């Protein structure tokens with residue numbers, strides 16, 4: 586489906602390891618924007634559409650998930666992305682809304698590309714195919730050290746940890762380093778925030794960046 590290029594909305598994606606506090610910060614930023622009278626929607630990946638949620642189920646809750654190869658994983662994540670872009674994000678941007686997305690293309694670059702060692706070229710190409718011309722205006726990476734991320738995860742997970750959350754410490758270290766690398770190389774789009782600080786301080790730092798970058 587061709588995507589229209591002209592829109593007045595804004596797409597802000599949130600990235601980071603599990604337990605970095607993305608969903609809390611998305612709610613707080615949404616509240617800030619709504620106070621200014623902005624029309625805001627939030628979405629998440631994988632998911633955000635009925636088809637995407639079904640794909641999420643296959644990837645995340647697959648009890649035999651360890652057998653899934655990284656190539657399949659990449660294609661499933663990007664399939665869910667293609668759907669949410671066309672069904673939810675692009676229409677909202679065309680309608681002038683602010684879209685806050687819990688994860689977007691950088692998750693595939695980092696998790697499948699860097700942490701699972703898939704070649705960067707094909708990952709970027711497949712990502713581009715999935716998103717068309719819908720790039721985030723701003724990407725917020727919330728950084729927390731791997732041990733903090735894992736400790737927070739253990740508190741959150743009450744039943745059988747899902748497939749991604751059973752990964753080992755090396756994997757999460759690669760994920761964290763991958764995000765730090767992206768933050769260093771794409772400074773025009775990405776802002777890096779220290780997620781170990783208290784929630785209100787993290788939220789304030791994000792708000793300042795967003796306000797200044799978007800001239801709000």
Ligand code: TMP
Nearest residue numbers: 603630631662688689692693696697749
């Ligand atoms: P979350 O809902 O807690 O963020 O979990 C989603 C999981 O899926 C998380 O482990 C990151 C992973 N993921 C990828 O590996 N690649 C992707 O492209 C996306 C969107 C998520």
